[in-house]
Amino acid sequence: xxxxxxxxxxxxxxxxxxxxxxxxxxxxxxxxxxxxxxxxxxxxxxxxxxxxxxxxxxxxxxxxxxxxxxxxxxxxxxxxxxxxxxxxxxxxxxxxxxxxxxxxxxxxxxxxxxxxxxxxxxxxxxxxxxxxxxxxxxxxxxxxxxxxxxxxxxxxxxxxxxxxxxxxxxxxxxxxxxxxxxxxxxxxxxxxxxxxxxxxxxxxxxxxxxxxxxxxxxxxxxxxxxxxxxxxxxxxxxxxxxxxxxxxxxxxxxxxxxxxxxxxxxxxxxxxxxxxxxxxxxxxxxxxxxxxxxxxxxxxxxxxxxxxxxxxxxxxxxxxxxxxxxxxxxxxxxxxxxxxxxxxxxxxxxxxxxxxxxxxxxxxxxxxxxxxxxxxxxxxxxxxxxxxxxx
Amino acid sequence: xxxxxxxxxxxxxxxxxxxxxxxxxxxxxxxxxxxxxxxxxxxxxxxxxxxxxxxxxxxxxxxxxxxxxxxxxxxxxxxxxxxxxxxxxxxxxxxxxxxxxxxxxxxxxxxxxxxxxxxxxxxxxxxxxxxxxxxxxxxxxxxxxxxxxxxxxxxxxxxxx
Numbered sequence: 001x002x003x004x005x006x007x008x009x010x011x012x013x014x015x016x017x018x019x020x021x022x023x024x025x026x027x028x029x030x031x032x033x034x035x036x037x038x039x040x041x042x043x044x045x046x047x048x049x050x051x052x053x054x055x056x057x058x059x060x061x062x063x064x065x066x067x068x069x070x071x072x073x074x075x076x077x078x079x080x081x082x083x084x085x086x087x088x089x090x091x092x093x094x095x096x097x098x099x100x101x102x103x104x105x106x107x108x109x110x111x112x113x114x115x116x117x118x119x120x121x122x123x124x125x126x127x128x129x130x131x132x133x134x135x136x137x138x139x140x141x142x143x144x145x146x147x148x149x150x151x152x153x154x155x156x157x158x159x160x161x162x163x164x165x166x167x168x169x170x171x172x173x174x175x176x177x178x179x180x181x182x183x184x185x186x187x188x189x190x191x192x193x194x195x196x197x198x199x200x201x202x203x204x205x206x207x208x209x210x211x212x213x214x215x216x217x218x219x220x221x222x223x224x225x226x227x228x229x230x231x232x233x234x235x236x237x238x239x240x241x242x243x244x245x246x247x248x249x250x251x252x253x254x255x256x257x258x259x260x261x262x263x264x265x266x267x268x269x270x271x272x273x274x275x276x277x278x279x280x281x282x283x284x285x286x287x288x289x290x291x292x293x294x295x296x297x298x299x300x301x302x303x304x305x306x307x308x309x310x311x312x313x314x315x316x317x318x319x320x321x322x323x324x325x326x327x328x329x330x331x332x333x334x335x336x337x338x339x340x341x342x343x344x345x346x347x348x349x350x351x352x353x354x355x356x357x358x359x360x361x362x363x364x365x366x367x368x369x370x371x372x373x374x375x376x377x378x379x380x381x382x383x384x385x386x387x388x389x390x391x
Numbered sequence: 392x393x394x395x396x397x398x399x400x401x402x403x404x405x406x407x408x409x410x411x412x413x414x415x416x417x418x419x420x421x422x423x424x425x426x427x428x429x430x431x432x433x434x435x436x437x438x439x440x441x442x443x444x445x446x447x448x449x450x451x452x453x454x455x456x457x458x459x460x461x462x463x464x465x466x467x468x469x470x471x472x473x474x475x476x477x478x479x480x481x482x483x484x485x486x487x488x489x490x491x492x493x494x495x496x497x498x499x500x501x502x503x504x505x506x507x508x509x510x511x512x513x514x515x516x517x518x519x520x521x522x523x524x525x526x527x528x529x530x531x532x533x534x535x536x537x538x539x540x541x542x543x544x545x546x547x548x549x550x551x552x
Contacts, residue, residue, distance in 0.1 A: 038546045295394070299413035306412040372402065376409070 015131045018355070024337055027349040034378045035349040036366045039176060041241035041322070041385065043296075045278070046289040049202050049240060053278035065189075065273045069097025069249070073276050076283040077249060081234075085208070085219035093254045095259050097271045100208045101235040101248035106132050107260040108202050108231045108250065109168075112292040113138035118169040122153045123357025124325070125172040126204070141166070144359035147327065150316055151180035155193045168200045171220055173255040174207035179301075179318020181211055184218045191223045201230045206248070207321040209239035209290050213296045217320070224233035228253055236275075238321075239290055240282045245275035255355045300368040300375055307379040311386055322369045323352065329362045331389055338364060345388065346381040375380060395424060396433070400534075403437040442537045444529065449499045452481070452529075455508060455520040456490040467491060470517045479507050490522070500524055 003365050005013065027033045044050075068074060074091035082088050087255060089095050098104040113119065115137040121129045122143045130140035145151045160170065171190070173182045182190070194201055203220040211217045221230040235248030248271075250260055264270075282289075301318065308315040308326045317328035328338045335352035341349050353360025368375060394414055398405060405424075407418040414421070428434040443450040459470050467485050474494055475483045482495045494512070498504045504523065513521050529537050 035544070038544075040546055041545070042544075299394075299398070301414050303409060304417060308477075337472070 006209060012135065018127055019288035023343060023349055023351065026340075026343055030343070030347055032062050033343070033347045033349055034374065034381065036368070036370060036375070036378050037349045037351050038367055038369060039323070040243040040369065041238065041293065042369045043241040044370065045242050045245070045294050046238065046282070046286060048285060049242070049278045049282045049289075050279035053245070053274045053283060055328055056274055061277065063273065065097075065270045065276055067270055068092075068095070069271055069274050070273075070280070073097060073283075074278050075087070076280055077159065080283045081251060085217065085222055086221055087221045087232075087252045088252070090254070094251060094257050096250045096264060097276065098235075098248045098250060100237065100246045101233050101273050102128060103264070103268065104231075104233040104235070104248045104250045104260075105129065105202065105204065107263050108233065108252075109133050109136035109138060110257045110263055111256060112168055112200055112231075112290075114167075114200075116165060118163060118165045119162055120166060120169045120199075122157075122170065122172060124151070124175070124177050124236055124353060124360040124363070125170070125356055126176045127356060128191055129170050129172070134143060138168070139165070140356060142359075144357070145180070146359075147316060147363075151178040151325070152182055152186050153190060154186075155189045158190065158193045159197075166197065166199060168202060169194060171201055171203040173203075173205070174211055174320025175321050176207065176321050177351070177353070177360070178316075179321050179323050179364075180321040181217070182220075183215065183254075184223070187223045189217055191220070191226050194226065195224075196228060199229065201226065202233060203230050204233045206233065206235055207238050208234060210294060210297060210322060211320040212294070212301060213319055221325065231256060231327060236279050236282060240279075240286055241289075241293065242275070242278070242282065245272065245278060247271055247275040247279050277298065295369065300370070300372060303372065304366065304368045304375055304379065307375075307383075311379075311383050313386070318343055319387075320368055324366045324368065325360075325363050326366065327363055331386070333389075335361055335364055341389075342382065342385055344383045348378050348381045348385070395421065396428070399425075399434070399437075413545040440533045440535055442529075443497075444537075445460075450497070451499065451501045451504055452495060452497045452526045453504045453508075454524045454526060455494040455496060455512065456524070457492040457494060457512070458521075459491050460517040460519060461491075462517065470515065473515060474512065477505075477507075477511060480513075 014155055027035060074095045076087050077095055078091040109132050113136045117138050118141050119133040119138045120143055121140045122145050133140045143157050143161055147155055173180060179234055201220055205219060208217040219232060221227045221232050231250060231252040233250055238241040250257060305315050308324065312330060313326040313328055315324050318324050328335065331338060335354055339350055339352045351365040353363030353365060398410060407421045411418040411421045461467050462469050471483050471492060476481055479495050479496045479498050480494055484493045486493050496504055496507060498507060503533060508521055508523050512518060
């Protein structure tokens with residue numbers, strides 16, 4: 001008998017698994033569950049984009065691409081990025097096409113972090129930062145953002161956690177799970193601290209195309225001289241509803257992107273080529289698709305925020321992504337109890353806030369990446385649930 | 392306010408309150424806008440999209456191409472006006488191309504449609520010829536796929552993305 005536990009890398013073994021499986025296992029066993037738990041678009045990839053992927057297969061274009069991604073894709077990306085966020089990147093030296101935003105995050109950590117370097121991770125946030133930073137040899141240091149600040153990151157919160165080993169700040173905005181965005185003034189304040197303490201920034205802008213209220217996303221790389229300190233991670237999943245195609249990218253200073261490309265070259269070779277052909281079409285002709293999806297999400301967002309506020313679950317108005325993060329403390333339940341009772345009693349699945357960091361306690365994440373009919377029915381059930389609780 | 396029309400076209404059963412929330416207006420504003428659209432004839436009615444093939448086996452429909460002689464001063468309006476009076480007629484369009492009017496007709500059977508064409512449409516004064524195409528299957532109607540293969544949400548939770 002091999003004792004596998006003894007033989008594996010202890011650094012990997014000590015990383016906790018994602019703690020929310022339980023709810024999905026319950027949900028999967030129930031018949032009429034209404035889920036508001038999923039974190040990907042409900043839209044199918046626009047047809048003209050899918051067609052380009054199909055056409056590439058029909059034409060037999062089934063080979064590797066260059067390690068960095070097709071040059072046509074990088075050229076289009078460079079133009080698109082500049083048009084949307086007013087930052088110029090050299091398509092040949094400062095852009096790298098990756099397997100989703102996740103690979104980009106991993107590459108950034110592994111390139112920048114020497115053993116023991118500290119990474120500031122604001123929470124609540126997407127679950128991958130701390131584990132990936134640890135696996136890269138870094139030490140994640142959690143910053144707990146607060147509902148009263150609309151879950152934005154403040155310069156004071158950064159300074160409180162600084163040590164001589166602090167190297168990198170993760171900026172996960174627009175934010176999953178809170179829907180918070182950082183406006184230009186907020187980013188400028190963060191930029192001052194970053195410069196003063198000579199930090200790098202991993203700006204995960206995967207939800208950049210999904211901001212509401214007419215104020216477009218501001219890329220951290222466009223703030224002052226932050227471009228030289230910033231690795232922008234973005235991708236096609238959320239903007240173009242292309243999650244399954246697994247396509248993301250990194251934009252950053254040449255020296256960093258060059259090392260990330262080396263890692264990517266050895267570990268991955270290249271991002272899926274079918275997806276790259278489709279992505280070229282998305283960049284060239286996809287602006288109207290983005291606008292249409294954004295407008296749909298926006299209507300659902302208003303409906304769901306209004307629904308929660310009516311029920312008395314206070315819900316700060318999310319300005320980005322496709323999640324709301326209502327506070328459930330008024331029920332007297334913990335986040336986990338709330339989610340468990342809700343799924344058993346009303347067959348509605350939402351995600352407990354602490355899945356995104358301990359400071360998510362007292363909140364739940366609700367996705368509105370669902371049809372209006374679906375959202376309306378879920379809200380009705382949640383209202384009934386709250387009524388029963390109060391009795 | 393064309394977003395309002397878009398929402399109503401997709402689902403006419405949304406309440407004024409729901410529409411107001413989604414569009415960032417007050418229910419009163421929505422009500423008066425809808426009233427204005429109705430008055431102006433922009434909104435011409437609210438109906439339910441029914442998949443008759445599922446609801447009722449006795450249902451047939453056809454698309455009929457008509458070639459007609461236009462009347463002096465009245466063009467095609469007069470004949471169109473006559474045709475749309477028939478209860479069986481669901482829609483009448485004036486077309487460009489090889490024929491003039493496209494008429495969609497509903498009835499209980501193909502036989503009934505054939506009779507309708509022979510006895511009612513073809514004998515009309517200015518009708519030169521008819522070509523009747525029976526609709527065999529409706530895949531998509533009014534922007535809605537009628538018999539989707541699988542409506543389950545195939546998305547799975549991965550990690551906690």
